[in-house]
Amino acid sequence: MYKLLLTVLLIAGTSIQAYCQKENFKQHISYLASDELKGRYTGSAGEKLASTYIIEQLSANGINNLKGNKAKGGYLQTFTYHPKTDKGKSKVSGSNVAAYIDNGAATTVVIGAHYDHLGMGDPHHSTYRGEPAVHNGADDNASGVAMVIELGKKLKESKFKNNNYLLLFFSGEELGLYGSKWFVEHPMLDLKKVNYMVNFDMVGRVDSNKIVVYGTGTSPVWKEAMKVKTPLHIKESESGVGPSDHTSFYLKDIPVLHVFSGQHSDYHKPSDDEAKINYKGMEDIFNYTLQLIANVDGKGKIGFIKTKDENHDNAPKFSVTLGVMPDYTYEGDGMRIDGVTDGKPAAKAGLEKGDIVIQLGDIVVKDMMGYMQALSKFKKGDATKVKIKRKGETIEKDIQF
Ligand SMILES: [Zn+2]
Structure with a gap:
């Protein structure tokens, strides 16, 4: 060796x-x-x-x-x-x-x-x-x-x-x-x-x-x-x-x-x-x-810039969750799911790792920020539909928050 x-x-x-x-x-x-x-x-x-x-x-x-x-x-x-x-x-x-x-x-x-x-x-x-x-x-x-x-x-x-x-x-x-x-x-x-x-x-x-x-x-x-x-x-x-x-x-x-x-x-x-x-x-x-x-x-000493803090200042407040892990490295349209938590709304609706959320209720989801904005429109007990892309196919599922 x-x-x-x-x-x-x-x-x-x-x-x-x-x-x-x-x-x-x-x-x-x-x-x-x-x-x-x-x-x-x-x-x-x-x-x-x-x-x-x-x-x-x-x-x-x-x-x-x-x-x-x-x-x-x-x-x-x-x-x-x-x-x-x-x-x-x-x-x-x-x-x-x-x-x-x-x-x-x-x-x-x-x-x-x-x-x-x-x-x-x-x-x-x-x-x-x-x-x-x-x-x-x-x-x-x-x-x-x-x-x-x-x-x-x-x-x-x-x-x-x-x-x-x-x-x-x-x-x-x-x-x-x-x-x-x-x-x-x-x-x-x-x-x-x-x-x-x-x-x-x-x-x-x-x-x-x-x-x-x-x-x-x-x-x-x-x-x-x-x-x-x-x-x-x-x-x-x-x-x-x-x-x-x-x-x-x-x-x-x-x-x-x-x-x-x-x-x-x-x-x-x-x-x-x-x-x-x-x-x-x-x-x-x-x-x-x-x-x-x-x-x-x-x-030398590099300059500092204050950024628009999307996660902080402008982050929409939301009271419900889908129970999914977003794929932060994903750069296409929508929000790609990297993991689903058992027993939460997404799991109950049959969403899976790899699915891409493109619409929640009436709101089209373009990216992570859009996904958070869409979520903020719902409260516990609400029922709606979620549109996802799975292997190129568009599928609709019922979601209960
Ligand atoms: Zn940690």
Whole structure:
């Protein structure tokens, strides 16, 4: 085995890095998403095991904490919060992990990923309704953690020295972005010196080479910087506000990007397992990100733009749900379903993964936004018809909300 590997390395010099990357991703995710960590619930023993692992990986690769040493406690930022689920009565704590690559630069790039997940299944956040079971969170978000660790190692050795790099691993994300909110309110370095923030949340399930990058409207440099040679097909979305930690930074007027490999039917379920990770896809994202960082390395402090926050300001309020997972990477007409939740209206109506919703009641659905607008017109108890496209055929089904 060893000999064989050596031969491969000698012949294909360029694949040395690639080979290690995939193996390292796998090692990180296999541990973080193992049953031993019991789903890395914020404040749990599993969260501690995860943070210890991350710190060990960083310090073993010569990446210091913000104090410039490798003392374990120096990497941790503990925060407290009052969970909304018990109306804020109790007080819980969790810990962010922060590491710093100091290039003596005037500006710092934040690269982040949350490392907490849903433990044994938090009824408020899990989409799973069975007996308590470990929510392994391989894609969500052991994949992002693995990405940031490996990017950190690479950036430390890289020639891109015009920024310092702050690697942040947040806890409390699943429960309401608690860790990242705490960080921006209690920053460990001057936020004015933060150049931009790249967030990796769910990057392990690249399907058909498609990914989504959110936040592309938050700086004038992004569109140009994103012109990168890659096998990935990238769907861009301008808004700086979304359901993950980059939002906390965007709201402090920092340009952000959120890299996302797309929704899937294992989302927030015990079945989000390591075996389903697409390591080739992760490697493509890794290379894509490095080129993007390289493209803005010489640009100094990049500009910030406030975006039209479709998910925030103009999002229609709705009181009913179909019980489906939209395919966020889909770019055709309508809303493509990526998963159907048992017992909810869509499942009862016989909708399936792959169906494309094109009309709800009288309202034609052009895209995700149109789908949300259509939903907002209904209330619980309403009955209507939904028009879908399935394998090129248009089908109508009865929906009861
Ligand atoms: Zn999540």
